[in-house]
Amino acid sequence: xxxxxxxxxxxxxxxxxxxxxxxxxxxxxxxxxxxxxxxxxxxxxxxxxxxxxxxxxxxxxxxxxxxxxxxxxxxxxxxxxxxxxxxxxxxxxxxxxxxxxxxxxxxxxxxxxxxxxxxxxxxxxxxxxxxxxxxxxxxxxxxxxxxxxxxxxxxxxxxxxxxxxxxxxxxxxxxxx
Amino acid sequence: xxxxxxxxxxxxxxxxxxxxxxxxxxxxxxxxxxxxxxxxxxxxxxxxxxxxxxxxxxxxxxxxxxxxxxxxxxxxxxxxxxxxxxxxxxxxxxxxxxxxxxxxxxxxxxxxxxxxxxxxxxxxxxxxxxxxxxxxxxxxxxxxxxxxxxxxxxxxxxxxxxxxxxxxxxxxxxxxx
Numbered sequence: 001x002x003x004x005x006x007x008x009x010x011x012x013x014x015x016x017x018x019x020x021x022x023x024x025x026x027x028x029x030x031x032x033x034x035x036x037x038x039x040x041x042x043x044x045x046x047x048x049x050x051x052x053x054x055x056x057x058x059x060x061x062x063x064x065x066x067x068x069x070x071x072x073x074x075x076x077x078x079x080x081x082x083x084x085x086x087x088x089x090x091x092x093x094x095x096x097x098x099x100x101x102x103x104x105x106x107x108x109x110x111x112x113x114x115x116x117x118x119x120x121x122x123x124x125x126x127x128x129x130x131x132x133x134x135x136x137x138x139x140x141x142x143x144x145x146x147x148x149x150x151x152x153x154x155x156x157x158x159x160x161x162x163x164x165x166x167x168x169x170x171x172x173x174x175x176x177x
Numbered sequence: 178x179x180x181x182x183x184x185x186x187x188x189x190x191x192x193x194x195x196x197x198x199x200x201x202x203x204x205x206x207x208x209x210x211x212x213x214x215x216x217x218x219x220x221x222x223x224x225x226x227x228x229x230x231x232x233x234x235x236x237x238x239x240x241x242x243x244x245x246x247x248x249x250x251x252x253x254x255x256x257x258x259x260x261x262x263x264x265x266x267x268x269x270x271x272x273x274x275x276x277x278x279x280x281x282x283x284x285x286x287x288x289x290x291x292x293x294x295x296x297x298x299x300x301x302x303x304x305x306x307x308x309x310x311x312x313x314x315x316x317x318x319x320x321x322x323x324x325x326x327x328x329x330x331x332x333x334x335x336x337x338x339x340x341x342x343x344x345x346x347x348x349x350x351x352x353x354x
Contacts, residue, residue, distance in 0.1 A: 005200055005213075006200060008199040008200070009196065009199055009200060016261075017265045017269070019231045019234075019235070019269060020265070020268070020269060022224065022227075023221065023224065023269075023272060026217075026220045026221060026223075026224050027217045027220060027221065029220065030213075030216045030217040030219065030220035031213055031216070031217055032213075055195075055196055055199065056196075062261060062264060084192045086196070090268075092264055092267050092268040092286075095290065113267070113268030113269075114268055114269065114270075114271035114272050114279060115268075115272070117214050117217030117218050117221065118209055118214045120217075121209055121210070121213055121214060121217065122209055125209070127196065128194075128196045128197055128200050129197065131192070131194050131196070133189050133190060133191045133192075134189070134190040134191075134192060135187050135188070135189055135190070136187065136188045136190060137186070137187035137188070140187075144189070
């Protein structure tokens with residue numbers, strides 16, 4: 001990967017802690033990213049996402065006003081502006097129920113604190129190279145919650161490729177450009 | 178199958194992957210690009226001249242929010258702020274070079290997580306919790322001022338073991354599952 005590999009990608013970084021935002025910015029910049037905006041709470045992040053239309057959101061879980069889970073739920077509105085936005089969530093929590101809540105809200109990838117450059121690069125590469133398919137059901141809209149490499153062995157009951165939503169994903173991309 | 182059941186079926190959506198076309202090369206394809214990781218680590222190392230000052234700021238915030246808990250009580254905003262600062266420090270201290278502070282704050286956060294509904298906390302347990310929280314805050318300050326970074330330091334190892342032991346006793350006696 002050369003220095004400019006991530007140059008065309010745009011990021012929003014949401015964390016209420018200014019030091020953490022600086023660390024994330026430094027890592028992203030070193031990885032080649034040049035289009036980085038940051039927000040100190042979930043509400044400001046939501047405003048930025050709607051105006052800036054980033055390619056990837058990196059958000060903390062615990063933030064004032066709107067936390068990372070509430071922010072994710074608002075983004076994963078199928079009628080919203082960027083329902084397919086990849087969301088990488090930073091969390092220092094190890095409790096299973098918190099991770100499950102975040103996953104059920106529609107988080108794409110998790111990154112445990114303390115963060116490392118290698119782990120962040122790994123999550124971004126995963127998002128770019130192996131994006132999760134999306135699932136829409138009565139009570140969930142978001143990235144497939146199955147692990148990508150473990151095929152489901154039960155009866156297949158999904159109706160694949162919802163054309164209307166694929167069109168929305170395309171529109172989301174063109175709006176972002 | 179009845180029509181109402183059909184409506185509850187999940188739909189899989191495979192949005193077009195526009196991110197891949199924006200990233201020129203993402204590693205060699207067989208793993209993480211270590212050159213990129215090294216650049217990011219170097220960027221963090223350049224930032225590290227700030228870390229002692231940042232750590233001081235965060236430890237001071239921990240101390241101040243702990244004081245506010247005494248003035249305002251643990252059930253309100255002060256308690257939440259104290260938890261958030263402890264949680265931030267847990268996530269950052271290792272990056273700042275102080276894994277033992279991460280460990281100490283993780284212990285403090287575990288106590289908070291086990292507290293459950295703070296309004297139901299008996300006065301004597303609340304007093305004991307505050308006392309033990311003070312031990313954590315004092316330990317964090319001592320580790321920072323004495324530059325005790327990890328368990329390689331004999332004093333650091335002793336402090337960590339003792340604090341962990343007292344905390345586990347408190348949790349098992351007063352905050353059982």
